[in-house]
Amino acid sequence: MKRTDKLVRPNVLKLVPYSCARDEYEGSDGIFLDANESPYGPLNRYPDPRQCELREAIGRHKGIPAGNIFLGNGSDEIIDLCFRIFCNPGKDRAMIFTPTYGMYGVAASVNDIGIVRIPLDDTFNIDLQAAKPWLKEDTLKLVFICSPNNPTGNCMNPETVETIISEFNGIVVIDEAYADFSGKPSFAERVGEFDNLIVMQTFSKAMGLAAARVGMAFADADLLRYFFAMKPPYNISTINQEAALLRLSEADTVARHVQSIITEREQLALRLTALPMVEKVWPSDSNFLLVRIKDADYIYNTLAERKIVVRNRSREIPGCIRITTGTPEENEKLISELERISV
Template sequence: MFDVKNYIRQNVLKLESYSSARDEFGSEASVFLDANENPFGSLNRYPDPKQTRLKQRIAELKGLYRQSIFVGNGSDEAIDLCFRIFCEPGKSEVLSFGPTYGMYKVSAAINDVGYSEIELNDVFQIDFGTAIDRLENSDARLLFLCSPNNPTGNGIVGIEKILSAFKGIVVIDEAYIDFSDEPSWAKRIYEFPNLIVLQTFSKAFGLAAARVGIAISNPEIISWFDKVKPPYNVSSLNQDAVLKRLIDVEKVNSEIEILKVEREKLMSALAEIPSIEKIFPSQANFILIRIDRAESVYEKLIDLGIVVRKRTSQIPNALRITVGTPQENLSLIQTLKQIT
């Protein structure tokens, strides 16, 4: 039987978390003299450290308990907390499937944790013939799985096999799930006690500047996130920005559908360019292509004021293209036709 305490660092198990002034006072008042705040100004008060209103709204939308939601400074804070809660520096190992999002490797290095990638096959899916044996015999504390995957764009199939085979904690990064036809794993956190799901408001909700992400898991795991995080990790401005965006979810869904249509249009237009050797399937808001002389094409686009993402360090001759507005997409296609 899975017991999360077997995976938590010993010093974290003994941790007495910081109790802020707002943690200790949870009701209404008209005079606040407890937190050494400046009494003047419109942004002079500390934010709600528990993000109560925001968590409640997210819980309502996703059909979850509020206690199953951690709100952080982007998904990157949740990724870093996974290392700080579950991994012993200089001792622990984590796994991922690559090519994938680079912050898993960076966070591992920052926290002095060993990092290994299991290579995806030529269609960027898991080769279960070799992966299952490695997972079943692994002592790794964490396994990161990005689906839809960045930078490849495809959803990963067979995740339930991974959850069953791996003894440690499985972190499914769903930054792009809103653009996918596949359901989120968030609704299944109560089935798998070793599952953490990461999501963000940076992509589909258009709030990249606000830097707000969430971790979704069973309440016991989330309680450790809340214990280790800094007391005021998400500002009032950013909490309010998300709450305002969540007022009109229908508008967000409409924008998502527009981007999905534009994704298909862009893929069709890219297919007409002879120098593009392959367009990979996408369930995200970006498209990965393999193009002749990718490095040169990238530099020429930069010179003409168009920025795409060079992924040649991970995948030969690969560029990653974000789906933009119809006019931005048209500008890209016209420029590619001119320079290739």
């Protein structure tokens, strides 16, 4: 038994996964009388439960073997599976670095898992000294690191992240949803080095497929077999698999869109900084900006009344709103409306 197998809940180790009709016959041609589907209609057949074609295409795109790739119905399904596979309800805990993506805490609560919250330091980086004592705690099974972090926008120090991966006996999950906007190396390239590392990415951000709900997990193949065993049999529809495959074939277009967003992000940051109401705009490795602004609640509500929707983060970070980078026209409209507001 590998050391990571010892981290898996006993009931999951014993689990006999559901075997659906498409697991038992892998061909694409034939007369299919096995799955009680209707013989009529353009979408009458169940999707590939293991998303083989899509995983192979992602593997070619990322330079990672398909066997090291798991796909979820959005990254949120992968987050939930991490808790269900590795954490015993009412006993185990997970660590997060706050402020960060809210679904880690929600998924923990749904699964009755305690959360250890380590505040980020004044530069929104991981306070390694505060985290280290917990890494030897037997009941701590998961560490979630969002990098680039939501809502602060910055990448975490890679040396700090590597220290946590190396010193922690549990599973480290790095959420790289915004990595395409950072220009920095991905930890997905290093899953072969660390058997306790899971790296999440998504089709929702740079790929522009938020409606399709396709999340990716890169990890050791032996670790991923528990995810395949635990997931619902048809967790990603044929329509969404085909949408993701089409988007992968449009790599040049996606690259242009990403570069456009990065350029607009930097220009938007300069325009915001020049406004009297803006107190600070943090540097960003993502597709959004964290902005400290005078009377954040009033600004948020006023913009919403004018049909410009930003995110009010002042409950997590006092006085702050989060602004997603839009098209040049959308960004110009935002600045124009902010210039009309007096606080």
